[in-house]
Amino acid sequence: MRADPAGSNRRSPTPRPSARTADHRRSVINVRKAMESVAEHSVIESVFVRHRNALLLRGQFTPLYTDYYLHLMRHHIRHAPDLDQMLKDTLAMMALHLTARPWHETIAWTVNLRAPRLNLFVTGSSLKESITGRIFTHDVREPDRNFFYSQTTAPNLAEPRTSTVEVDGKDPVGWIQQFYRQSEQRPARAFRLPDEHFALVAAQPDCDLAWLDALDNDAVALLESTEETSRLETRRFRFDCGCTLERILPVLGGWRDRPDDLFQGAEAIRIQCPRCGADYQVTRDMLDG
Numbered sequence: 001m002r003a004d005p006a007g008s009n010r011r012s013p014t015p016r017p018s019a020r021t022a023d024h025r026r027s028v029i030n031v032r033k034a035m036e037s038v039a040e041h042s043v044i045e046s047v048f049v050r051h052r053n054a055l056l057l058r059g060q061f062t063p064l065y066t067d068y069y070l071h072l073m074r075h076h077i078r079h080a081p082d083l084d085q086m087l088k089d090t091l092a093m094m095a096l097h098l099t100a101r102p103w104h105e106t107i108a109w110t111v112n113l114r115a116p117r118l119n120l121f122v123t124g125s126s127l128k129e130s131i132t133g134r135i136f137t138h139d140v141r142e143p144d145r146n147f148f149y150s151q152t153t154a155p156n157l158a159e160p161r162t163s164t165v166e167v168d169g170k171d172p173v174g175w176i177q178q179f180y181r182q183s184e185q186r187p188a189r190a191f192r193l194p195d196e197h198f199a200l201v202a203a204q205p206d207c208d209l210a211w212l213d214a215l216d217n218d219a220v221a222l223l224e225s226t227e228e229t230s231r232l233e234t235r236r237f238r239f240d241c242g243c244t245l246e247r248i249l250p251v252l253g254g255w256r257d258r259p260d261d262l263f264q265g266a267e268a269i270r271i272q273c274p275r276c277g278a279d280y281q282v283t284r285d286m287l288d289g
């Protein structure tokens with residue numbers, strides 16, 4: 001979280017009162033409304049592969065990515081294309097992983113990368129049918145290796161369950177495989193398929209590991225015609241943080257009692273949601289309220 005007194009006017013749009021601008025703005029709003037009305041959840045299917053003893057999770061992520069891009073647009077967030085892809089891939093991996101896990105778990109991953117130096121955060125919950133995340137590129141500690149931190153909370157866990165694994169490379173599809181091997185204690189393979197489809201195949205007890213090892217994109221795409229399968233369940237997810245100004249004001253902590261130091265003469269400051277990067281304007285009277 002960064003309180004940013006100096007940057008309060010950084011993102012204000014430049015007013016350009018021409019008819020063309022007004023038309024353009026109207027059409028952008030219309031497109032946005034249309035996208036909002038068609039944006040649906042991404043549905044993740046869970047399929048048991050009988051004689052191989054493996055669980056196939058798969059989904060198509062265009063609906064979730066549509067909401068993700070609306071969020072970026074709404075909050076004026078821009079990522080370099082490679083970082084944008086990395087966050088989108090990690091969101092897909094999280095949705096597949098949540099579907100492989102019990103319903104009541106809330107899971108958060110933080111990936112601390114050495115190069116490019118960044119923290120990537122994603123979190124989600126099957127029960128809330130939501131998933132969110134963001135990238136931090138400022139004030140990130142430089143690690144000597146890449147680390148993948150996982151935290152699981154659930155009603156039946158007195159303490160969150162955490163694990164840290166070291167990961168190689170910059171590809172989230174590769175990270176998840178390393179995470180399964182080191183932390184979940186069972187192998188899994190992840191696949192990036194055409195048209196924003198992703199799949200995860202996780203070993204179950206007595207899994208045919210040679211078969212799992214030999215899987216490739218084509219084999220995964222054809223799996224239901226080549227193997228005996230049964231569909232277990234579906235879950236759905238949308239990109240949604242659920243944050244509001246009231247919910248994130250507590251991140252200001254002790255600054256709330258020192259408004260002069262916080263505002264430094266500015267009328268308003270901006271604060272960011274630590275989970276999704278949503279940008280909120282805070283004025284002094286909001287703190288009094």
Ligand SMILES: [Zn+2]
Binds near residue numbers: 241273276278
């Ligand atoms: Zn948020």
